[in-house]
Amino acid sequence: MENGTTKKKRKAVKILQILAERYGTTPWNWHTRRDPFRVLVGTVLSHRTRDEMTDAAARAVLARYPTPESLAEAPVEILRELVRPVNFFKTKAGRLKEIAQVLCERHGGCVPDTMEDLLALPGVGRKTAACVLVYGFRIPALPVDTHVHRISNRLGVVRTERGEETERELRDLLPDPWLLLVNELLVKHGQTICRPRNPLCSQCPVQEYCDAYGGD
């Protein structure tokens, strides 16, 4: 006998299978970003900022300050210049330095691998901490950003007001292997097709599963 929750789980996994085919995401694609420090720096810079700008800034910072030790000593005015392309760059420049200092003082120059320790870092919330766990350590965690929240609700996989509720409900719905993929897949989908405004529903590979699909 199949109850409602089981049905939802099957639907959620089916959707992710289709999106994984569409966007070509596979576990070994993460190879390039397995260094937790790089993930942490890049994710902090990405807050409220588009990918293209984030990438340039993260590379600039990491090229000059490739370790927590060097970043902790970086002059904040130079950091500001390096991260100027991203939103909130003044705040983020200071935060990056603070984070690096805490890593050196409390964690022996390493990025911690628990949610609790990550959340204690300045400027690191649940989304960023989960990104470090998933992309840096491949520990199952669920980064819920605006894309994951919006798309999960449009699809009808969850019905939630806030990101934290989305995180709780999705976690119950998805087996661990899919937790590792859901953020990457939904962000790609959200940037290309399931956009906040004017989604391209006619091109959507999961329209038949979508509560919000209106026929486009």
Place this chain on the structure above:
DNA sequence: AAAACGGGGGC
């Protein structure tokens, strides 16, 4: 729960 932070690119 809502505002503050805070700036470049797309329309």
Place this chain on the structure above:
DNA sequence: GCCCCAGTTTT
């Protein structure tokens, strides 16, 4: 020119 955007912290 206006509006939006891979969040977090503070009020």
